[in-house]
Amino acid sequence: MAVANQKGGVGKTTTAINLATALAACGERVLLIDLDPQGNASTGLGISNKQRGLTIYHALLGQATLAQATQPTAVPGLHISPSNPDLAAAEVELIDQPQREQRLARLRGDMQNYQTVVIDCPPSLGLLTLNALIASDSVLIPLQAEFFALEGLSQLLRTIERVQKTYHPALKLEGIVLTMLDRRNRISMQIEQDVRQHFADKVYSTSVPRNVRLSEAPSHGRPALVYDVNCAGSQSYIQLAKEYLQRQRGQ
Amino acid sequence: MAVANQKGGVGKTTTAINLATALAACGERVLLIDLDPQGNASTGLGISNKQRGLTIYHALLGQATLAQATQPTAVPGLHISPSNPDLAAAEVELIDQPQREQRLARLRGDMQNYQTVVIDCPPSLGLLTLNALIASDSVLIPLQAEFFALEGLSQLLRTIERVQKTYHPALKLEGIVLTMLDRRNRISMQIEQDVRQHFADKVYSTSVPRNVRLSEAPSHGRPALVYDVNCAGSQSYIQLAKEYLQRQRGQ
């Protein structure tokens, strides 16, 4: 599952880390792939720069297997393929390679040991996000209830349609998750209502409230579910994992 | 001046729009270049999709002059070169062009009529941001007082150094502006203190508080300074413009 949205700062990494952790806590064997050169998902799971010897960059360029570029995290059942700024070079280095958009999909064989693979995407619709969409069964869209974020949603949905037509017809929209929701903010509430009306059951009933503990957890190198399981943020991600599993079973 | 930070959602567009508006209100002739395919700066200044016939994309690819790709905004003294999602294609189309990173710098001649040019950058360190850094005299870094945003700062500063060494020695760091500052948030306050200690006078004394009116203004297609000049957000951008002009004069 790709966690994607070209709008910046909408909660992609926070959702990828905490949903992956909550799924692992439910007993799933989960792999988190950090496909953002910023490496925030790796940092948020306590992977230091020294521990990022082999990264998803090496696996994409065929310099290592996915298994070699994967390591366990402090969360039982959750493994990660980390990233660092070198990954930014992959976009240029893969430009003249054949099937440059299928490099991640070609690694699917190595993902069989995991029940769920979550991919954290960078804030763009470039080659890295394209690789994630083509390699995934579904795409989860974290949506901040703000005007600029809403404006970008139609562009993202058009891109997903193009990927379905040109590369990967089986790609489906997993759903839209409203993030950083502030009940006191009139505009946010209005946007939530509009989105639920327009996209109906594509929108997860679980939404994630704005919760400062979610932004504190990364500085401790731990997911919010480990840092403070009782906070509103963690509870909403546990709820989100349950709803995700229900939707999977319901299919 | 390039407004850049590869971390997403830190307030680049909000800063570019409102600082450009405040400078225009001080009597400066200002051009805002929207170099982000999301086109948020264009939307925030009320440019509809229909009005984006000629965009910065056309000027970068030499299909139009910068003057043809520029239009006035509702703010007196402020012009804009808008963008739309087509701009995302420029990164690939320019890949095998000579001096692809200098395309914007080559348009500097057409910018002479303006006293200040503000460039809103996308959340990445790719070809578009590289063009902005090489075309600019200085770079302004909006910094959200959050852990992931702080982590990306050193990577951004390294990129700026590389641009100074390889392409544009005269590029200077205009400064760091703390955005979305929440006085009630312990971590934010700690980060503000650390940044001010570490970067000293490179950090603007003006910081921008978290203020919901700033996120409401774009839905009305107007800068916050026009939508609600008395709100805390607008006042801080007016203050920021004054500090910018003082620092320019002090040089």
Ligand SMILES: Nc1ncnc2c1ncn2[C@@H]1O[C@H](COP(=O)(O)OP(=O)(O)OP(=O)(O)O)[C@@H](O)[C@H]1O
């Ligand atoms: N629900 C929330 N409440 C409060 N803070 C949050 C919440 N979700 C995320 N944050 C914080 O907001 C910032 C942006 O979130 P995050 O980095 O997860 O977004 P992103 O979409 O991955 O950003 P990018 O586009 O740069 O990859 C981070 O500092 C994060 O800690």
Ligand SMILES: Nc1ncnc2c1ncn2[C@@H]1O[C@H](COP(=O)(O)OP(=O)(O)OP(=O)(O)O)[C@@H](O)[C@H]1O
């Ligand atoms: N000081 C502030 N207080 C409250 N909301 C803000 C503030 N500054 C920006 N915002 C809102 O936060 C969101 C992110 O800001 P903005 O879009 O300007 O960031 P950006 O860095 O340009 O994002 P991107 O990386 O996607 O280009 C927007 O919805 C904006 O309206």
Ligand SMILES: [Mg+2]
């Ligand atoms: Mg992220």
Ligand SMILES: [Mg+2]
């Ligand atoms: Mg922006």
